[in-house]
Amino acid sequence: MSEDLTGRRLGHYRIDGVLGKGGMSVMYRATDVRLGRKVALKVIGEHLTGDAEFRERFVDEARNTSAIDHSNVVPLYDFGEVDGLLYIAMRLVDGADLATLVKSGPLNPRRAIDLLDQVGAALDMLHGRGLVHLDVKPANVLVTTKESSSEHVYLADFGLTRRGATGHRTRTGDFLGSPTYAAPEHLRGEPVDARTDVYSLACVLFACLSGRPPFTGSVQDVIAGHLNKEVPALSSVGSTPPALDDVIRKGMAKDPKARYASCRELITAARSALASAGRPGAPGGGPPGGGSPGNQPVGVGSSHGPASGGGSPTG
Numbered sequence: 001m002s003e004d005l006t007g008r009r010l011g012h013y014r015i016d017g018v019l020g021k022g023g024m025s026v027m028y029r030a031t032d033v034r035l036g037r038k039v040a041l042k043v044i045g046e047h048l049t050g051d052a053e054f055r056e057r058f059v060d061e062a063r064n065t066s067a068i069d070h071s072n073v074v075p076l077y078d079f080g081e082v083d084g085l086l087y088i089a090m091r092l093v094d095g096a097d098l099a100t101l102v103k104s105g106p107l108n109p110r111r112a113i114d115l116l117d118q119v120g121a122a123l124d125m126l127h128g129r130g131l132v133h134l135d136v137k138p139a140n141v142l143v144t145t146k147e148s149s150s151e152h153v154y155l156a157d158f159g160l161t162r163r164g165a166t167g168h169r170t171r172t173g174d175f176l177g178s179p180t181y182a183a184p185e186h187l188r189g190e191p192v193d194a195r196t197d198v199y200s201l202a203c204v205l206f207a208c209l210s211g212r213p214p215f216t217g218s219v220q221d222v223i224a225g226h227l228n229k230e231v232p233a234l235s236s237v238g239s240t241p242p243a244l245d246d247v248i249r250k251g252m253a254k255d256p257k258a259r260y261a262s263c264r265e266l267i268t269a270a271r272s273a274l275a276s277a278g279r280p281g282a283p284g285g286g287p288p289g290g291g292s293p294g295n296q297p298v299g300v301g302s303s304h305g306p307a308s309g310g311g312s313p314t315g
């Protein structure tokens with residue numbers, strides 16, 4: 001990975017510290033010295049700036065994000081290139097990502113559904129424009145209480161977003177993204193559409209309610225689970241109402257035609273299942289409608305590497 005740029009200037013941005021690192025980029029906390037505004041600055045690794053494929057993906061992410069105006073999508077401020085370094089500047093969200101929250105244990109069902117309702121709204125808007133996100137996972141869901149009296153959610157990282165077609169791979173055929181939350185058709189390199197994101201959102205709902213992804217183990221184990229195995233019963237891994245099992249199963253159906261047609265349908269079904277269970281919340285997730293996500297600023301989006309054999313995939 002590239003050297004730490006903390007303390008340096010990148011154009012009119014002063015880099016103040018590292019928020020997160022990935023194999024292809026580093027997310028920095030930075031200051032726009034022209035406006036005195038704090039930003040999250042995503043800088044692609046110097047070792048990739050000469051790679052035409054990754055430059056194309058980086059520009060795609062900037063263009064896709066800049067074209068979106070939605071309350072649940074992280075606003076993009078600027079993108080460009082300085083001294084051979086590609087960057088995207090966006091809002092610095094003061095909060096925590098959903099992956100961090102889930103590490104503390106299963107969320108209260110009502111809280112989880114409320115949070116993912118906002119993610120679903122952003123995704124349905126994308127789908128209405130003919131776009132598919134293709135990397136819906138807890139790490140790309142940012143939660144803050146700093147902007148309103150309730151928890152506000154931002155969907156981040158549009159580096160894999162595509163206008164239909166097939167799931168994105170490198171030119172050598174390697175899968176790009178997070179197999180942990182990927183739909184079967186995406187993993188196979190088949191055509192994708194809105195229902196591909198519905199599958200991933202159902203996986204994230206499973207993780208919120210159980211404290212872990214639907215399938216775990218090595219990369220091969222996870223992929224095999226998505227392609228061939230039944231979805232584990234939520235009620236077998238936590239105190240979640242059994243009524244939600246059917247919702248998750250339909251959202252994660254192997255055949256896209258058997259899934260919910262939209263994220264709104266998935267969330268509506270989850271709310272109905274929870275209401276029919278006669279229990280507004282379960283222990284382990286804090287108060288149903290709240291709970292503090294923390295106050296550490298988080299970067300927007302993680303980098304993506306080709307899925308490889310072995311190892312344990314992370315969310």
